Amino acid sequence: MSASSVLVIGGGIAGIQASLDLANAGAHVYLIEKAPFLGGRMAQLFKTFPTNDCSTCIEAPLIVEAHRHSNIDVLVDSEVMTVAGKAGDFKVKVLKKPKYVNDNCTSCGDCFDACPEAVPNEFDVGLKLRKAIYLPFPQAVPSTYTIDRDLCLNKGHLIACEKCLEACEVENCIDFEMKAEMLDLDVVSIIVACGGSVLDPRSLENYGYGKFENVITNMEFERLVSASGPTEGELIELEGMESPKRITFVLCAGSRDVNFQGYCSRVCCMNSIKEALLAKEHLKDVEITLLYMDIRSFGKGFEEYYNRAKEMGIKFVRGKASDVTKEEEHLVVRVENTEEGKIEDMETDMVVLAPPLLPAEHIGDLAKVLDIKLDDDGFFKMEQVNVLPLRGTKEGIFLCGVATGPKDIADSVAEASGAASGALSYAEKREHPIVDIPEKGGEGEPRIGVFVCHCGNNIAGVVDVEDVAGYAGELPNVVHSENTLFACADSTIEDIINTIREKDLNRIIVAACSPKTHGDLFMDALIEAGINPYLFEMSNIRNQCSWVHADEPERATEKSKTLIRMSVARANLAEPLIAETSSVTKSALIVGGGIAGLTAALDLNAQGIDVTLIEKQEELGGRLRELHKLSPEGIEASKLLTQKMKDLLKSNVNVMTSATLDDVKGYVGNFQVTIKSLEGVTTKDFGPIILAIGSDLYEPTEFGYEDYENVITNLELEKMMEEGPIEGKTISFIQCVGARNEEYPGCSRYCCETGIHQAAQVAEDNKVNFLYKDMRTFGKGAEENYKIASEKGVRFFRWTEQPEFDGNEVKVQDVFSDMTLALPTDLLVLSVAMRPNQETVEKLVEVLKVPLSEEGFLMEKHVKLGPVESSIAGVYLAGCVSGPKRLDESVSSASGAAAKAAALLSKDEILVSPIVAFVREDNCRWCARCSEVCPYSAIDIVEIEGGKVAWVNGAMCTGCGACVVECPTKAMILKGFKDEQIEAQIDAMMGELA
Amino acid sequence: MSWDPQILVFACNWCSYGGADAAGVSRFQYPPDVQIVRVMCSGRVDPGFVLRAFNKGADGVLVTGCHLGDCHYQDGNYKAEKRVEMLYTLLGQLGIQSERLGLEWISAAEGQRFANVITDFVGKIRRLGPANGGEGP
The missing domain is CATH 3.50.50.60 (FAD/NAD(P)-binding domain)
Structure with a gap:
């Protein structure tokens, strides 16, 4: 199969x-x-x-x-x-x-140097040159070079430039015949x-891109400040090549714009703020201005980032730039400052455009x-x-x-x-x-083999590799030493495997490049040769010697010897390490029966996985049950929920309502969960747990919510709209109630969009005022609804000072008109913030020790790349548990969490990295310092005969080694990085080799 | 007589070791007076390692890791920071100039920064001369 x-x-x-x-x-x-x-x-x-x-x-x-x-x-x-x-x-x-270069390529770069043809590099948005044979950027994967045949001079038999082929020392590497x-x-x-793609900025004629060199795009700016970019991170003007003293960022340069794209490009506000901060880091005295329509810092931690930018002295001016011109040495940006109500001409040295994202x-x-x-x-x-x-x-x-x-x-x-x-x-x-x-290889006296790589000319051009290999051969326990043209070439790998077998080697050192890029390759060779892969060491003599000490060949050679001596010291003490395995219970638990929980449950059920879903309320459906018509299309929430419930009925999902999580023991793949329900208390085993506990809504105390009957929340308005038409009233909406304030800085993400959708609905038969701070209609179709609301006569007011309500009138200091307005209001609707589901979150902290963000939502494993995973292995996050989300985002993250759970459940057992902490029980005085410093709660103090001892759960340990340093009695060991190994390396560096 | 310092650099697997690799890839040059020991996390650096290095005759020790907030293990670099601070006091008591110990944050993309940090640190140690009080430059 x-x-x-x-x-x-x-x-x-x-x-x-x-x-x-x-x-x-x-x-x-x-x-x-x-x-x-x-x-x-x-x-x-x-x-x-x-x-x-x-x-x-x-x-x-x-x-x-x-x-x-x-x-x-x-x-x-x-x-x-x-x-x-x-x-x-x-x-x-x-x-x-065809790439015209096959997998034998060692990415040594000799061909690049030889190639006579150069063009601007796409990767650096044209700010740097590349050759016809090239690697787009140093970390590119696959790291095989590629030939751009449009640029290459070798056109078959017509012109036979073969400079790259002549420079290449690898056999069978460049192949012009590839089809x-x-x-x-x-x-x-x-x-x-x-x-997606990005709008060609040349079409933004009024901003002078292509006409003025110092008008650049945000991606060009990104490459300019990048440490690996064309200027090695030095921020300079393209015209004049000096550091700019003034930089102006132009946001919405073609987004939310009737002439280009009507929609919001979602990333440019934050990306521009980031770039402004980077510019500030590079050039302390630079003056930075951001021209914006609304700052859309809607994600987790975004508002705080925006606030930091303001604190750093970055100037935010509300208004869309209309054009950029040049006067003598500087650029002039014209903008209608909507807060001051005047047209300004701003002088600047550099303009950074944020063009829209396109399909x-x-x-x-x-x-x-x-x-x-x-x-x-x-x-x-x-x-x-x-x-x-x-x-x-x-x-x-x-x-x-x-x-x-x-x-x-x-x-x-x-x-x-x-x-x-x-x-x-x-x-x-x-x-x-x-x-x-394989487990074997550690037994008996060390028999070390050393392979010293030339890397073509990359190492051998500086380091005397023959001298180094000769030196290594003389070191104690080294029974084989040789130098080789390319250690990573297939033929050398074969040679290493054969030599291990022939000479009965039980430790291998490759002196070449970085273990981060090539370590796995050689470890696989050890496995093939039948010895444990952790008996392998790498001396990084390319990245740490020849490439960085090119002018001092003798000292680079000496340093290479020292690095190998240190590797020998480490290898002497290396032990075979075996990854332990841990079984997986083939059943998933989902906590929470709102749309996120239902989505995750149905996703897993579709893969034939056994699922239990617990919901603390009597009914499933969560917040969706309380909503009427959904933004942006106005589809009825009940219709979508009914469909989900039908799907659920057809499924094999085991549903428990009025049920709560009471306790969790165990670890990834093996959680023992105690559930309290009306039928009593049960304990069941689960492999993964998906947390889909939703969020609470802020209960307002402001605007007379507790005193006046005509003050309601946006959720209450949904109910009202469902009950019947609302007519002939003056309705005022206030946004950001309980959000974006000092106590609670985060944006709740959903409420501009739903507020606009509600306002557009009631605007047919009512007079509507909409009071907001920044309009954050970034979701699909939301910007269009904003426009519709406006066309239907909704009046917009922007505030920074919190408005007041006396039961009849809303008083607002309107930023646009700079006037204090009194708006007669029959019904005041408060768009309230999403807050953590306090009660359940507290329980989760108690039983799972999940870390929380400052605002009390669960932290993701990584805010960018681990959005649906918690920091606890086997526990995944669906929906608003990790922060406010719009409906489709909750659904997407729920499916994402389901995919993680499905991956775990597809395995019968999971392998645990062998680089983990280990307790020498005799030395342990169970002081618990180790378990206190462990960021992953992987260490417990357990009872044993005659006392207690620290115990490391290998499935949860990540091998950071913090506990080892903390242990006062040296009872903790980090496998693969033992104290003795590091100490031996230090001694060997200073010349002592035991 | 010319003297070259012996300097030990601890680099974490995820950030600063990557920074050293990146310095190599981009050919950023720095003095060859340093030897790198790779650890998984700067939080793995035992104060005992630092003391051992000085005891064996090292002229300088530099601990490097991820920028604060970037730690692959959540807060290992904060732990490293605390231990280095503790070591500054201890080194003074042992009669070793505390400037001989350094702590720097370098990301895996900061090849240039890695080279700069090493160049600066080596320069500093050269100005301080040999740790054992022997012949200076």
Whole structure:
């Protein structure tokens, strides 16, 4: 049996995440990418908001994992040509273009230096040059070079430039005869993660892009400040090459704009704030101004980030720039400052435009190939915008990320996992790679083999590798030493395997490049040779010697010897490490029966998984039961809920209502959960737990909510609208009630959109005032509803000072008119903030020790790349448990959580990394300092005969080693990084080798 | 007689070791007076390791890790920060100039920063001269 295959179109972060979720659940994946490398737009970013995480650092491990995953076939330079058949049985033709360089490439770069042809590099948005043979960026995966044949001078027999071929020292590497291939793939389902494109900024003529050098786009700015960018992170003007003294960011440069795109591009506010902060970091005295229409900092931690930017002295001016001109040495941006009510001409040195995100290039062709529809904006159409946001208009085809509209990384990643969940329901056959890791090799005296790599000329050009290999051969316990042209070449790997067997080696050192990029390759060779992979050491003499001490060859050679001596010291003390396994209970628990819980339950049920869903109320449906008509299309909530309930009735989901979580013991794959219900208390075993506990709504004390009968919340208005028509009144809405204030800085994300939708509905028969701070209608169709509301006569007022209500009139200091207005009001509607589900969250903190954000929502594993996982392995997050979400976002994250749970449940047992802490029980005085510092609650103090002892749960330990340092009696050991090993390395550095 | 310092650098697997790799890939040059020991997390650096290095004759020790807030293990770098602060006091008591111990945050993308940090630290140690009070530069 071989696993069912799924096709993933697009190798950006969404496609990578979807592929990993599918592959980790045992499905086989064809990951198709048009470009010669994986990573997409995220790889081009320097940092990500709101944490300023380095983008490459967090994306690269996922790229490498996808590329190395034995369930994933990565096809770069490839495009889908035709799709036939139907869900469960699609026939796909894929065209794979030749790279002209095969997998023997060691990415040494000798060909690059030799190539005579250069053009601007697409990766650096043209700010840096590349050759005809190139690697788009240093961390690119696959790391094989690629030849751009349009640029290459070698056109068959006409001109025979073969400079790259002459420079290449690897056998059978560059191949001008390589041909395009047409591949036939059988897949059960398809995920479209094609991303989007960006408006060509040259069409933004009034902003002077293309005319003035110092008018640049945000992506150009990103490359300019990037440490790995064309200026190595030095922020300079393109004209004049000096540091700018004034930078102006122009937001909505083509978004929310009748002449270009009507919709909001969702990412530009935060991205521009991030870039403004980066500029401030680079140039302390730079003056920065952001021109905006509304700041849409709607995500978790976004508002705080925005506030930080204001504190850092970044100036925010509300108004859309109308044009950019040049006067002598500087640029002039004209803007209507809507707060001051005047037209301003602002002098600046650099203008950074945020052009709109558009559908992917050729999306129409792809829609035809897939036979699915596009929406009015030209993105892929969702089957239903509220509760089926990840399904295309044809069965078996799923959508995620920017394929359906502009989106940030975190939202794209959550959707990618969600799309994987859908695609998995067609993948009946699952298979996991069999890992059989040899245990032997540690016994007896160390017999060390050292392989010193030339890396072509990369190491040998500086370091005297023969001298180094000779030196290594003289070190104690080293029984074999040799130098080799390319250690990572297939032929050398064979040689290493044979030498291990012939000379009975039990420790291997490769002195070459980085263990982070090449370690796994050599560890696999050890496995093949039949010895434990943890008996392997790497001396990084390329990245740490030859490449960085190029002018001091003698000292680089000496340093290489020292590095090898240190590796020998470590290897002497290396032990075989065996990953322990842990069983998985084949049943999932879902806590919460709102739309998120229901979605997760049905997703898992569709994969034939045993699911129990508990709901604390008597009825299922959660918040959806209380809503009338849903934004943006006005579909009735009850209709969608009824459909879900029908699906649930047909399913095998075990539903318990009036049931609460009472206690949780155990760990990933093996949770013992005590549930309290009307029938009493039961304890059941579960593999994963999905938390879909929803949120509470803020109970207002302001605006006389408790005193006046005509003050209601937005939720109460829903009920009122359902009960009958509201006519002839003056209705005022106040937004941000209980949100975006000092006590509670976060934006609740859902309420501008729903407020506008409500206002547009009641505006037919009533007079409506809408009082807001920033209009955050960023969801699909929401900006359009904003326009409709305005056309229906809704009057808008913008406030920064909180309005007041006396029962009859709303007093507001209106920012637009700069006047205090008294608005007669019959009905005041308060759009209230989402708050954590306090009671349940407290329980979860008690029983699961989940960490909380400052606002009391559960923390995600990673705010960008782990949005549906908690920091506790095996516990996943669906819906508003981790922060306010709109309906479709709750549904997407619920499906995402289901995909994570499905991956865990697809395995009979899980492997635990062997680099974990271990207790020497004799030394332990159970002081519990270790368990206090453990960030993962992996250590408990347990009773044993004659006392107590610390106990490490290997399934929860991540191997950070914090406990080892903390232990006062040296009872804690970190396997693979023992104190003795590090101490021996230090001694060896200073010349002592035991 | 010329003297070259011996400097030990602890680098965490996720950030600063990656920074060192990135410095290599981009060929950012720095002085060869440092040797890197890779640990999974800067929070793994035992104060005993630092003392041992000085005891064995190291002229400087530099602990590096992820930027605060970026730790792969949530807060290991904060732990490292506390331990280094404790070491500053202790080194003074042991008669070792506390400037010989450094703490720096370097991300995996900051190749240039890695090279700069090393260059600066090596320069500082060279100015301080040998730790054992032997012949200076």
